[in-house]
Amino acid sequence: MNNLLTDTRVEKQRLPHLDALRALAVTIVVLFHLKVPGFSAGYLGVDLFFMLSGFLMTWTMLRDKAQFGRFRVRAFYARRIQRIVPSLVLTILMTLVIAYLMMSPAHLIDTARQAQAALFFYSNIFSTIKLVTLPQKVR
Known part of the structure; x- marks a missing residue:
């Protein structure tokens, strides 16, 4: 995990295995809204998005702290705004x-x-x- 936090190369900043979870979350929500039988729990896709967001925000904060010695709040929000x-x-x-x-x-x-x-x-x-x-x- 330390390498992921301190590696600043763009290709290492992406966590590809999370893309599969995002795709799963999107699929669950879309199938729910299309009223496909067996997909009555569309809220689970939304819950998965919230879980991923929390993980990624924490990961970003820890990576920032590992690289710069502290979490840079202004830089964090500037990136979000951009x-x-x-x-x-x-x-x-x-x-x-x-x-x-x-x-x-x-x-x-x-x-x-x-x-x-x-x-x-x-x-x-x-x-x-x-x-x-x-x-x-x-x-």
Whole structure:
């Protein structure tokens, strides 16, 4: 494990055996959403993704500490932003273009609000607030 943590070559930074687990997780989720008989536990694919994410984040932190003597929080988040934000922005823009072409104005406004929530990483809060209804005034 020490060699994996201290080796800075790009080809050693990838853990190929985890790609098989990712593929398995994707397959489980897709088959669940396609309602294929026998795949009623699609949540297990999501759980597997969370498990892999936790492992990879820990592995990245340990590798950073082994190479630099400490975990570099700013560098960690800078790498995450560089990986996530470009794809996120492209996906949001494509979604808004398609929504503009296909949706009614009322749905388009809601989609734009959801896009804003996604862009600034508060989608879960936004969705929760939309689901919560305040109780009727007691008479």
